Amino acid sequence: xxCFNPQRIIELRTHRKLSQKDLGKRLGITDRAISKxxxxxxxxxxxxxxxxxxxxxVSVETFFSPSETKKETEQTGMESLYELYKIGRGPxxxxxxxxxxxxxIFKERNVDADAYKAVLYGxxxxxxxxxxxxxxxxxxxxxxxxxxxxxxxxxxxxxPNIMTxxxxxxxxxxxxxxxxxxxxxSIVFEGDVQTPPRSVYALKRFDDIAAYCKKKDIRLWExxxxxxxxxxxxxxxxxxxxxxxxxxxxxxxxxxxxxxxQVAKKAKALFSSQHIDETAETRENRMVCxxxxxxxxxxxxxxxxxxxxxxxxxxxxxxxxxxxQKKNRYSDDDIIRALMTAGLMGNIIKTNASISGAECGCxxxxxxxxxxxxxxxxxxxxLSIEKIEYAAEIAIEHHLGLTxxxxxxxxxxxxIERNAVAAMRAINAVSLSSFLWDSRxxxxxxxxxxxxxxxxxxxxxxxxxxxxxxxxxxx
Ligand code: SF4
Numbered sequence: 001x002x003c004f005n006p007q008r009i010i011e012l013r014t015h016r017k018l019s020q021k022d023l024g025k026r027l028g029i030t031d032r033a034i035s036k037x038x039x040x041x042x043x044x045x046x047x048x049x050x051x052x053x054x055x056x057x058v059s060v061e062t063f064f065s066p067s068e069t070k071k072e073t074e075q076t077g078m079e080s081l082y083e084l085y086k087i088g089r090g091p092x093x094x095x096x097x098x099x100x101x102x103x104x105i106f107k108e109r110n111v112d113a114d115a116y117k118a119v120l121y122g123x124x125x126x127x128x129x130x131x132x133x134x135x136x137x138x139x140x141x142x143x144x145x146x147x148x149x150x151x152x153x154x155x156x157x158x159x160p161n162i163m164t165x166x167x168x169x170x171x172x173x174x175x176x177x178x179x180x181x182x183x184x185x186s187i188v189f190e191g192d193v194q195t196p197p198r199s200v201y202a203l204k205r206f207d208d209i210a211a212y213c214k215k216k217d218i219r220l221w222e223x224x225x226x227x228x229x230x231x232x233x234x235x236x237x238x239x240x241x242x243x244x245x246x247x248x249x250x251x252x253x254x255x256x257x258x259x260x261x262q263v264a265k266k267a268k269a270l271f272s273s274q275h276i277d278e279t280a281e282t283r284e285n286r287m288v289c290x291x292x293x294x295x296x297x298x299x300x301x302x303x304x305x306x307x308x309x310x311x312x313x314x315x316x317x318x319x320x321x322x323x324x325q326k327k328n329r330y331s332d333d334d335i336i337r338a339l340m341t342a343g344l345m346g347n348i349i350k351t352n353a354s355i356s357g358a359e360c361g362c363x364x365x366x367x368x369x370x371x372x373x374x375x376x377x378x379x380x381x382x383l384s385i386e387k388i389e390y391a392a393e394i395a396i397e398h399h400l401g402l403t404x405x406x407x408x409x410x411x412x413x414x415x416i417e418r419n420a421v422a423a424m425r426a427i428n429a430v431s432l433s434s435f436l437w438d439s440r441x442x443x444x445x446x447x448x449x450x451x452x453x454x455x456x457x458x459x460x461x462x463x464x465x466x467x468x469x470x471x472x473x474x475x
Pocket of ligand 1: 312313356357358361362363365366403404405406411412414415418464
């Protein structure tokens with residue numbers, strides 16, 4: 001099957017010497033929407049494809065090509081969970097986590113450098129300041145100074161998110177590298193051969209994985225361990241430590257979030273206030289919400305979080321698990337097993353649908369996080385595979401159609417509150433699942449497929465373009 005090829009738009013646009021803004025104007029949309037298409041983060045609607053074909057004087061088929069990479073990925077299963085749970089600075093995986101990873105690698109190979117320079121191009125140059133790309137680069141190279149140059153003029157770029165890093169010693173350039181931040185925190189160094197993502201899981205549908213686990217009489221987290229490498233458990237220990245750290249920092253933090261919306265951090269207040277007639281249930285909701293707000297606010301402030309499965313949705317899974325550890329004294333090992341099951345569900349969604357708000361709306365980010373948190377909690381309670389599946393299915397089903405419409409493009413409103421609501425919903429999904437699991441009609445695989453279709457039918461205004469929904473409200 002032919003697949004949309006974003007490179008075609010870049011080639012045609014640069015060949016005609018049009019900037020993203022010029023092309024956006026012709027189509028009556030923003031340059032940000034064009035940038036998303038070119039990054040492969042969203043796909044033009046049929047109407048926009050027709051308009052693009054008209055502008056460039058080509059046929060619609062020009063924007064499609066047989067996708068060997070996609071075919072390859074579809075045939076060979078799923079990537080490692082190392083690629084799902086990433087520890088890095090918020091608020092955006094492509095503008096902060098990707099650049100941070102690149103700088104860490106570059107710093108490690110230039111330990112004797114006494115100065116660095118980072119030149120940002122394309123979208124990184126145009127929106128990097130708002131997303132805090134400059135700050136994250138300087139923090140990563142610190143205490144060694146790093147000069148940041150925003151080159152917003154350079155066109156004809158092979159990718160919309162590019163940066164070139166330089167290392168210096170005694171005023172002499174000793175190393176340089178160009179890096180593409182290709183989305184989801186993933187990076188590609190220029191010159192690297194473009195290879196499809198490496199699959200470490202042979203299976204990618206829940207039904208198949210569940211059948212395998214039942215046959216071998218193992219739990220879902222054991223299936224994860226069977227497929228990951230020897231260092232994976234240790235990595236998951238680091239992931240859980242980073243999640244807990246984000247909750248604790250967030251509960252201790254106060255003040256106003258950066259970006260100009262004047263959003264106050266509320267986790268600490270939520271944690272310490274008390275309802276006038278507080279029941280156990282009210283308290284549970286308040287605590288879980290406080291933990292979700294804590295992580296969401298740390299993400300929005302550009303602090304370190306874990307993508308679960310993304311930066312914007314990073315608060316849901318830790319909120320549910322942190323609450324359970326406090327309440328029921330689960331060990332770190334118990335929680336890590338739950339995190340592995342959650343990661344498996346997130347990976348199934350990522351592989352068969354999407355975890356990107358730009359591609360499928362917030363149902364793909366917060367909806368996926370809710371499914372992961374439900375699965376984690378059901379695993380923690382040692383529920384059966386059927387109940388784990390049903391809990392995750394309920395969680396995602398009731399996020400179907402949820403739009404991504406962050407005000408001013410900042411990951412604050414509605415994102416932070418949405419994490420808290422999803423965390424409460426995850427707990428309810430597990431409760432419902434434990435009673436009704438044997439009467440269900442819809443499988444997890446089916447709801448994942450539906451989420452993908454719903455996301456692709458969604459208007460681009462509701463897919464991280466800040467052009468529709470809540471994003472249009474002036475605050
Ligand atoms: S609204 Fe958009 S940016 Fe915010 S959490 Fe949802 S998907 Fe992420």
